[in-house]
């Protein structure tokens with residue numbers, strides 16, 4: 467066998483061997499090793515090419531052709547295997563290194579009526595049912611409406627009991643956050659002639675420190691009836707009617723004499739405790755009664771201040787805390803819960 471034939475044969479067998487090694491490479495690393503071995507600088511194929519020098523001139527072309535044929539075969543086999551292994555690696559990493567960036571479904575959190583809002587609306591319903599209209603007034607109020615027209619003259623000691631939050635506007639202590647909803651009485655009587663039957667629910671403010679029962683911001687509902695021939699009996703009957711409507715007909719109303727500058731006579735009203743039914747428990751401080759608010763017959767001075775003739779008309783007014791009623795009806799022990807704004811709290815009702 468000539469040297470040339472021998473080299474051609476070796477080139478062909480290297481090509482077969484290499485193609486076989488490439489196709490058996492199980493991973494990219496193995497393929498890279500095989501590539502170095504069969505196509506690298508010190509590969510058998512390069513040795514064969516070097517050996518061409520020792521071949522006679524007329525036969526060199528034959529060997530050269532065999533070498534480049536073998537190289538082309540090897541390169542093609544390598545490229546084919548590389549494509550397959552790269553595709554496999556890509557799928558593998560796509561599944562194994564997968565980062566799930568899908569956003570989970572977002573829960574749609576529905577709002578919920580606050581217990582104070584619910585009681586507010588229930589109270590409006592009860593009074594609308596009794597023939598009252600709903601009135602409103604501003605939360606930042608003038609001295610005239612909050613005090614003076616309500617028969618609290620300047621310097622009157624009853625003003626001191628109101629723990630007023632003043633607003634720095636106008637003359638000193640002339641503008642304030644209303645300390646009660648009673649200024650709406652004055653605004654209503656100024657703007658319309660009797661007969662008047664209104665309730666005014668709303669926010670009121672006092673310089674109170676937050677504790678289990680007091681908050682510097684609270685809600686009241688005011689009631690006002692002005693007509694000919696209205697008596698204290700009508701007032702007591704009305705209060706009893708709404709207590710029964712709200713808490714049930716077995717809950718009793720109780721009245722005690724009291725004082726407010728804008729009503730005469732004045733009463734404080736309470737109801738029998740909804741929790742112990744009068745037996746005495748912690749909610750009612752073992753008295754069996756729960757204080758609700760104040761009321762009375764509209765003082766003639768108030769009528770005069772708003773231009774209503776006290777010789778023709780009489781009327782009554784009442785006011786009580788909405789938060790208090792909400793606390794009682796829903797058994798909320800600390801008033802702070804009403805102000806936290808925690809939806810989990812509101813959802814319970």
Ligand code: PHE
Nearest residue numbers: 646648760761762783784785
């Ligand atoms: N405004 C009074 C208060 O806040 C309550 C009240 C209203 C009393 C109406 C009498 C008549 O204490």
